[in-house]
Amino acid sequence: MKASAFDYARATSVAHALELLTAHGERAKVLAGGQSLLPAMNLRLMAPEFIVDIGELAELRGVTVKGDVLTIGALTRHADLLKSPEIAAHAPLLRDAVAHVAHPAIRNRGTIGGSLAQADPASELPACMLALDATIIARGPRGERRIAADEFFAGIYETALAPQELLIAVELPVQPKDSTHYFHEFARRHGDYAIVGLAAQALVRDGRFADLRLGFFAVGDRPLLARSAGELIDVAVTPAVLAEASSALDEELSPLEDQQATPAMRRHLAKVLLMRCVSSLLSRPDLCTGVSA
Amino acid sequence: MTAAVAISLSVNGELVEASVLPRLNLADFLREHLKLTGTHVGCEHGVCGACTVRVNGDIIRSCLMLAVQMHNAKVETIEGVSDSGEIADLQSAFRERNALQCGFCTPGMLMAAQDLLQQSPTPDREQIREHLSGNYCRCTGYQAIVDAIETTARARAGRSP
């Protein structure tokens, strides 16, 4: 199990990386953390002819806060997100999510940009981007583009990025102090891809949701920002309201079948997550009373 | 054309200059070029943890890094941390607890365990199990490994002021 041969260039700047991508086009793959790309290459599921290694581009790494915008460089590693005080303070959802991503040795290499560009529908960070209302910043031969997270993910392993574009950073609005979040996923083992997961960000005022953004993952070909969350905003949440939201969620899902779960099971688990999430965010154990089909 | 690339790196404190094909991964570079065969290859797709080594102080899967990415890096393998005595106490705890059987996972397991103890000096059993959750052992059932790491953590905590 050895990767096919390829040519390699270590980019020395973003501009250099873009030149390389322009020159080699679809023959090329960008190597960031490599934690998805290299397994695929070792298994010869992918055999790019050219690898553009952007790993040395220090300017793409790091977390900064300016005003009410949190900017995360594309090469910021999962391990960095986990330890970052800025993330803990302004987007703690991300910290909780990253703890579920693979294992320590993988988190030491895997990057946020890599994860988003990979767009695995079962991975955590894309759903977090939806829940956190992120903007993805891409740079290409014709300059920079800002893409709303819910327009970025286009399908299984598909994004709005063009082959000549590089994901540079993501921007997140700094979450208000009284904002709360919920993250959970159902995975067979620690660090496995989720069967179904949910990243949620909310504003709870007087026992009601003033805002609720529900980012589901592994429920379709791309992460889903559930519109059904709207049914829960600015209302007194009762079991009946929750049940209606749950039915509405069901309408939005188009889960896929794989070895871990049938679509029916994914629908069921998504509804369990919705219930547990709402119950947890509102501190209402009474809402968590078992889910029927 | 897949030209070899010159790299210069530190491996277990020694300067290594090499010319490597881009497709050569770090695990194979260590094993085949440097004959550091303590780094094991179990799955070659980043799941089993047998190839865990340290790069610039962080544990990583050496099957998921290319040798060419190691230019200017500092690489430490099981041979390095053994020879330096850094994990002698951990190894001793593994020996006393029989925390290895076939030993194939052990170098990676020790690298992961040492990484945990450096980050979190007094982990509980749950944390230990979680930190090792990417390192596969088919022989022991893990309990002896968790015990040995717990014992080492306690001993280290007792020694520090």
Place this chain on the structure above:
Amino acid sequence: MTSTSANPETLSALDRPNSYIGKTVPRPNLDRLMQGRGLYVSDIELPRMVHVVFVRSPHAHAKIIGIDASAAKQMPGVIAIVSGGELAAVITPWVGVLSHLKGMKSAPQNAIAIDRVCWQGEAVAAVVANSRAQGEDAAELVSVDYQELDAVTDMRTALDPTTAVIHASLGDNLAFERNHDAGTVDQALAESDEVIEAEFIFGRHTGVTLEPRAVVADWNAAEARLTIYQGSQAPHMVQNIAALHLGLKESQVRVVCKDVGGSFGIKVHIYADEMAAYALSKLLRRPVKFVADRVESFNTDIHARDHRCKGKIGVKRDGTITAFEIDDLTGIGPYSMYPRTSAIEANQVVNLVGGPYVTRNYRARARVVFQNKNVMCQYRAVGHPIACSVTEGLVDLAAMKIGMDPIEIRRRNLIADDAYPCASPSGLRFEQLSHHAALAKLVRMMDYDALRAEQSALRARNIHRGIGIASFIEVTNPSAAFYGVGGAKISSQDGVAVRLDAQGSVICQTSITEQGQGSESLTAQIVGSVLGVSMDRVRVILGDTDNTPYGGGTWASRGAGIGGEAALQATKVLRKNILDVAAAILQSTAGELDIVNNVVVTVVDGAPRIELSELARIVYFRPDTLPPGIQPELMATRHFVPREYPFAFTNGVQASWLDVDIDTGFVKLLKHWVVEDCGTIINPQLVDEQIRGGVVQGLGAALFEKCVYDERGQLTNANMADYLVPMSGEMPDIDVGHVVSPTLESELGAKGAGEAGTAGAAAAVTNAVNDALKPFGAIITEIPLTPQIILTALGRI
């Protein structure tokens, strides 16, 4: 928790001061493995060594119309590309049958397929190149023209007249059938108050040794000798078979087993691709290395446990179990594995079902059918988990039906501890088992009543936990009855040679092998104890057919019981020989002398008389000073094989405590307990760790592991991301306790412990899940117990 009771039978040679028997001592030579200085086959490099990569069939069943390797041959680094037909010039095909499995049949198998492939992953050509990567590059360019044939994939229809026959020469797809009928089953069932039936389904799974199978074969044409470096559990078996099929004498084949990265029965078989590597070395006259990559491992390492077993149990209202009946069906792939055959697992199921219980009424049928999937064969605890899950599942269903506690129904039906010797309903003879003592100990260890109270309290809070119990018996120390009587040249005896070196240290050569179980340690412990020397003076040599006595190796939990006894007997002879020489030197008699802590001492007062190093100096360098007529023999060899009982049965019981999330179907293992009886315990820590490791392999099967095939015979999860092995995060702590009933077949009294953990773990978990689901009326008899299966059983999806 570990406890051992003293063996009341005094073992003269072992019951000595400073004995290592029964003591936890660290295994020798662990530092090598912990410092990355082991030598696994994948680490071995030889001059002029080349790598073989196999082109493997993408189809489950297909005719090979043609192979075009012309483009591949032009690739950089390629040495040779060899087809099955070309390789047949140096290696003959084989048939995996044993004569004592009456009526068993299989077809000839080639090292590399000729004309036809019978499973996805079977090798169709070998690419030999200077590196693995170059070999893979070239293999992609080997063009094979296939004509797809109907694939037999569902074992349930494999025997239907409308199903294609995989090997026309065999007439049908039935490899083996066994029927057994003991007692009066129909009458017993008719007289039962309740008769419960269920079908038990087991996921096909595999060993996933962390080090894949690997071989370096080195044919030295000038010496006319083949050296095989391989992580085999049975080097002499490999020697015999390699010689037989390459047209060599056994003396021309040396098999060397260095460190082995896990085996569990995976590395005790003869694999076609390994045979091809031997043959390629002979053909190319240079060392050839084959290391299976992980995908190849999943596609070609033996699979196991693909069974569907219908079971029936009769029970009276007082809890008396009246009868067991089973109908087992298993699909083994297109060939029976060589030389142990793929019928043993089904045969074991028939042997073991109902084994712990008193009832003599037992009827069984087992059918073993061919299919176009990867081969199945013996993997750790062969047949045991199936037999145990069926038996213990039925016992729990019976208990549930009559409203009896699972512990109580077992108390009422397990064979009494004073009933031995006796025989099982399948006719197996038990020397001495301890089911009741083991169950009583388990109940104490887990505080059963308190756990039941906790379970009940939590249920009121909508938390659903379950307790599962599983009693089991375990086959260990197999005699020639296992394979030898069927014609396989697999030795059931083991040999040990032990000698004193010139500085008074001991070198011990044994035919058992080491894959981490502690063979080296237990041998050194026995030798040190019997001889009276410290373990640091004992060096153990194993895994080399040139340098060890002839013997079976390490498999079927035989190393300690058989190899250990050979070590004991050989060392007793050496001890006597040393004392004879010492008596001559010291002008004493052997009876007045002993060896304690490396020194010959006087028995009566323990006074030191001569250090072994001094004795050795005299013997080896100044024999002229010895009295006339003395010819010291400071080397002794003994062999051992059990003769009285075909197998040394052991027994035990396991319990699982777990939580089922009824909303999600996820199971969380909270705790696991095992009590087992392996006779004399040489090293408690090694036994406990065998048990724990075995349990976790069983837990993997219970919750996670399954080779998923599609209807066309494609293995769809042949990687470690999709095939789920148990990892540390999901595994519970496991408490282990012991009851000790030594076998009287040997002076050592040791039985095996390698299968026990795996034997009962899945049964305990399944019973615990059903216990947790009891309020919902859901019963599951299928493993792995995935969330999907649990939610389906609960009617939630």
